[in-house]
Amino acid sequence: MTxxxxxxxxxxxxxxxxxxxxxxxxxxxxxxxIDIKKKSFNMLIKNGLPTLKNEEWKYTNVQxxxxxxxxxxxxxxxxxxxxxxxxxxxxxLSQKNYLVFFNGKFLEEYSKIEHENIEIINxxxxxxxxxxxxxxxxxxxxxxxxxxxxxxxxxVESGIFxxxxxxxxxxxxxNLINILSSEEKNIITSTRTIINISPNSxxxxxxxxxxxxxSSVLNTAVNDISLNEGAQLNLLLYQNxxxxxxxxxxxxxxxxxxSNLITDTITFSxxxxxxxxxxxxxxxxxxxxxxGLYIGKDKSFIDNHTRVEHKVAKCQSDExxxxxxxxxxxxxxxxxxxxxxxxxxxxxxxxxxxxLLSENGIINxxxxxxxxxDDVKCxxxxxxxxxxxxxxxxxxxRGIDEFTAKNLLLKAFAIDIINKIHNQDWVGxxxxxxxKLLNLKEIN
Amino acid sequence: xSLLKIENLKVKVENNLILNGINLExxxxxxxxxxxxxxxxxxxxxxxxxxxxGYEIVEGSVWYKGMNLLELPADIRAKExxxxxxxxxxxxxxxxxxxxMKTAVNEIRKYRNLETYDAMxxxxxxxxxxxxxxxxxxxxxxxxxxxxxxxxxxxxEIFQLAMLEPTLxxxxxxxSGLDIDALRIVANGVNSLRNEHNAFIIITHYxxxxxxxxxxxxxxxxxxxxxxxxxxxxxxxxxxxxxxWIKQNGIINN
Ligand SMILES: Nc1ncnc2c1ncn2[C@@H]1O[C@H](COP(=O)(O)OP(=O)(O)O)[C@@H](O)[C@H]1O
Ligand SMILES: [Mg+2]
Numbered sequence: 001m002t003x004x005x006x007x008x009x010x011x012x013x014x015x016x017x018x019x020x021x022x023x024x025x026x027x028x029x030x031x032x033x034i035d036i037k038k039k040s041f042n043m044l045i046k047n048g049l050p051t052l053k054n055e056e057w058k059y060t061n062v063q064x065x066x067x068x069x070x071x072x073x074x075x076x077x078x079x080x081x082x083x084x085x086x087x088x089x090x091x092x093l094s095q096k097n098y099l100v101f102f103n104g105k106f107l108e109e110y111s112k113i114e115h116e117n118i119e120i121i122n123x124x125x126x127x128x129x130x131x132x133x134x135x136x137x138x139x140x141x142x143x144x145x146x147x148x149x150x151x152x153x154x155x156v157e158s159g160i161f162x163x164x165x166x167x168x169x170x171x172x173x174x175n176l177i178n179i180l181s182s183e184e185k186n187i188i189t190s191t192r193t194i195i196n197i198s199p200n201s202x203x204x205x206x207x208x209x210x211x212x213x214x215s216s217v218l219n220t221a222v223n224d225i226s227l228n229e230g231a232q233l234n235l236l237l238y239q240n241x242x243x244x245x246x247x248x249x250x251x252x253x254x255x256x257x258x259s260n261l262i263t264d265t266i267t268f269s270x271x272x273x274x275x276x277x278x279x280x281x282x283x284x285x286x287x288x289x290x291x292g293l294y295i296g297k298d299k300s301f302i303d304n305h306t307r308v309e310h311k312v313a314k315c316q317s318d319e320x321x322x323x324x325x326x327x328x329x330x331x332x333x334x335x336x337x338x339x340x341x342x343x344x345x346x347x348x349x350x351x352x353x354x355x356l357l358s359e360n361g362i363i364n365x366x367x368x369x370x371x372x373x374d375d376v377k378c379x380x381x382x383x384x385x386x387x388x389x390x391x392x393x394x395x396x397x398r399g400i401d402e403f404t405a406k407n408l409l410l411k412a413f414a415i416d417i418i419n420k421i422h423n424q425d426w427v428g429x430x431x432x433x434x435x436k437l438l439n440l441k442e443i444n
Numbered sequence: 445x446s447l448l449k450i451e452n453l454k455v456k457v458e459n460n461l462i463l464n465g466i467n468l469e470x471x472x473x474x475x476x477x478x479x480x481x482x483x484x485x486x487x488x489x490x491x492x493x494x495x496x497x498g499y500e501i502v503e504g505s506v507w508y509k510g511m512n513l514l515e516l517p518a519d520i521r522a523k524e525x526x527x528x529x530x531x532x533x534x535x536x537x538x539x540x541x542x543x544x545m546k547t548a549v550n551e552i553r554k555y556r557n558l559e560t561y562d563a564m565x566x567x568x569x570x571x572x573x574x575x576x577x578x579x580x581x582x583x584x585x586x587x588x589x590x591x592x593x594x595x596x597x598x599x600x601e602i603f604q605l606a607m608l609e610p611t612l613x614x615x616x617x618x619x620s621g622l623d624i625d626a627l628r629i630v631a632n633g634v635n636s637l638r639n640e641h642n643a644f645i646i647i648t649h650y651x652x653x654x655x656x657x658x659x660x661x662x663x664x665x666x667x668x669x670x671x672x673x674x675x676x677x678x679x680x681x682x683x684x685x686x687x688x689w690i691k692q693n694g695i696i697n698n
Binding site: 388389390391393394395396397398399400401402404405408409411412413415416 | 494495496497517518519521522523527528530533534536537538539543544545547548549551552555587604608
C-alpha cells in the first residue's frame with residue numbers, strides 16, 4: 001500500500017485500493033459496509049471520471065487528476081507547521097468547542113468539546129458495531145452521487161457522527177477544523193460527517209478547511225445532514241485552501257416538517273474546489289436559506305453546484321451567492337431549483353451576483369429551473385458586472401483615491417454575505433482573511 | 445483672491461456639445477448661484493469641475509488655486525478642496541457612513557500632511573457635524589445613502605460637506621425635492637460653514653433656496669452658456685419671468 005503509483009489514472013488508483021482492501025478475504029468491514037462500498041465501486045467504474053459532456057460537469061474539467069501520481073500513504077504525524085496552525089485558529093475562537101482533523105484523521109488530543117446533551121462519535125467503519133443512523137446514511141446512494149462522493153464512500157475509513165437528541169438547543173457552536181498538509185507526497189484524504197438533529201433541537205456548526213501543501217492533496221468530503229421536525233441548523237462551511245489542494249464536497253441536507261436550515265458557503269481557496277449542496281425540502285413549512293461567497297484569485301477554480309428540491313407544499317428556499325473573479329481564476333455557479341408537482345405554495349428565490357475584475361477571469365453562471373407545480377412564487381437572477389463607476393466616482397469625489405475606492409467597494413460587496421454569518425468569531429476571521437486575499441487596505 | 449477661473453469652456457458628451465463656452469470667475473468668500481432650465485448643462489458643469497470621467501473637453505481651461513484643474517484626477521481635486529454635493533447621491537450598500545467619512549477625511553488629512561484622527565476624536569467630530577444637519581447619529585452606522593429618503597440623502601451631502609470643509613463647494617440642486625424644514629437645515633449648514641476663505645457655487649432650479657443663502661452673484665445658464673449675470677435680484681426676476689421666457693427671449697432687461 002505504501003508504494004507510489006505512477007500515472008495510471010485516478011480510476012485505476014481507486015480500483016487498486018479497492019482490490020487491496022475489499023477483495024481480500026480478511027477485510028475487517030461489516031458485511032453491510034462492504035456491500036455499500038461494492039455498490040459504490042460498481043457505480044464509480046460505470047460512470048468513470050466525469051467529462052465536459054456531462055451536463056453537471058460542463059465547465060469543470062477534472063481530467064488533470066489522471067496526471068497526478070497519488071499515493072494512499074497516510075500522513076498524519078503533526079508537523080510543527082500544522083501544530084502552529086491549529087493553535088492559531090483555536091486561539092481566535094471565543095468558545096472553545098472544536099474537533100480537529102489532520103489530513104482526514106481525527107486528533108483527539110487537540111480536540112475539546114464541552115457538551116453534555118449531545119452525542120459525538122468518531123466512528124470507525126471497521127468496528128463491529130455501528131449506529132444504525134450511520135449505516136443508513138452510507139446507504140443513501142442516488143443519482144446525485146458523483147465520481148467523487150462515490151470515491152469518498154469507497155475510501156473513507158472513519159468519520160464523525162453528531163447526534164443532537166430531542167428538545168435540545170445547543171447554544172455553544174461546534175467547530176470542525178480540517179487541516180491538510182503534505183510536504184512531498186501527493187495524497188488522498190477523505191472525510192465523512194453525519195449529522196442528525198432530532199425534533200425541536202438546534203445546532204450551530206462550523207466546518208473549516210485550511211491547507212498548506214507543497215504537493216497535491218485530493219480531498220473529498222461528504223456531509224450528510226438530517227433535520228427532523230422543528231429542528232434548526234446553522235451551518236458555516238468555510239474553505240481557505242492553498243493552490244495545491246483539490247477539494248470535492250458534497251453536502252446533503254434533508255429537511256422535515258417545520259425545520260430550518262441556515263447555511264453559508266465561503267470559498268477563498270486558491271486551488272480547485274467543487275461544492276455540491278443538495279437541499280431536500282421533504283416536510284411542509286420547512287425553510288432553507290443558503291448563501292455563498294467565492295473569491296477567485298490567481299489560477300483558482302471554484303465551482304458551486306446547488307440543488308434544492310421542493311418535494312412538498314409550503315416550503316421556502318432563499319439562495320444568494322456572490323462572487324469576485326480576479327486574475328486567471330475560473331468560477332462556476334449552477335443553481336438548480338426543482339419544484340415537484342405536489343409542492344404548491346412554494347417560495348423559491350435565487351440570486352447570483354458576480355464582479356469580474358480581470359480580462360482573464362471566467363465566470364459561468366447558470367440557473368436551472370424545473371417547476372412542475374402551478375401555485376409557485378419563484379424568482380431568479382444572475383448578474384456579472386464590474387465595480388459600479390458611479391460609486392467609484394462618488395468615493396473619489398470625497399478624496400478617496402481610485403485604488404482605495406475599489407477596495408472599499410469590493411469589500412462592501414463581499415461583506416454583505418459575511419455579515420450574515422451567524423457566528424461572530426468567524427465573521428471576524430473571514431473578514432480579515434478577505435482583506436489579505438484581495439490585498440485590501442485595512443480600513444477601519 | 446481668485447479661486448476658480450473658467451475660460452471659454454466647451455464640453456461634449458457623446459458627441460453633443462453640452463457646454464458651449466462658459467466663462468466664470470469665483471473669488472474666495474463669494475457665493476455664486478447658477479440657475480437655468482432643465483437640460484441647460486448645470487449638472488454637466490458641476491461634474492466636469494468635480495472630475496467625473498466621460499466628458500470631452502473641446503476647448504477652454506479651468507484654473508483652480510493656480511492649478512490646471514482639468515488635469516487632476518477627481519480624488520486630488522477633493523484633496524485640494526473641491527466638493528460636489530450630488531444632485532443624485534449614490535447608494536453604497538456595505539459601506540457605512542462612518543467608515544466612508546473616516547476613510548475620506550483621513551486620506552485628505554494625509555495628503556495635506558496633517559495627522560489622521562484617532563477613532564474617538566473622529567467620532568466626536570462626526571457627532572458634532574451630524575447635529576448641524578439634524579441627523580440622528582444612528583445614521584452613521586447605516587450604509588451610505590442606502591434606503592435613505594430624498595431629504596436624508598441631501599442632508600447627508602451637507603453632512604459630508606461639513607466633514608470635509610472644502611474650499612470650493614458646488615451644490616447641485618441640493619434644494620430640489622426638499623420640504624421647508626429640510627431646506628432650512630441645508631441653508632443653515634451652508635451659512636455656518638461659509639467664511640472669507642471658501643466659496644460656494646449653488647446650482648438651483650428655483651429661487652427659493654436663495655432666500656436663505658444670499659448669493660453675491662446670480663448667473664443664468666441656457667443651452668450651455670451663461671447668458672446673463674447679476675446680483676440676487678436677478679433670481680427674483682427669473683422666478684417672475686420663468687424659464688420659458690428665457691428660452692425664447694434670452695436676457696431679462698430691467
Ligand atoms: N451621460 C450623458 N449622456 C448623454 N447626454 C447627456 C449625459 N449627461 C447629460 N446629457 C445631456 O446634456 C444636457 C445637459 O444635462 P445636465 O447637465 O444634466 O442639465 P441640467 O443639470 O441643467 O438639467 C442634457 O440635454 C442631457 O440630456
Ligand atoms: Mg442637473
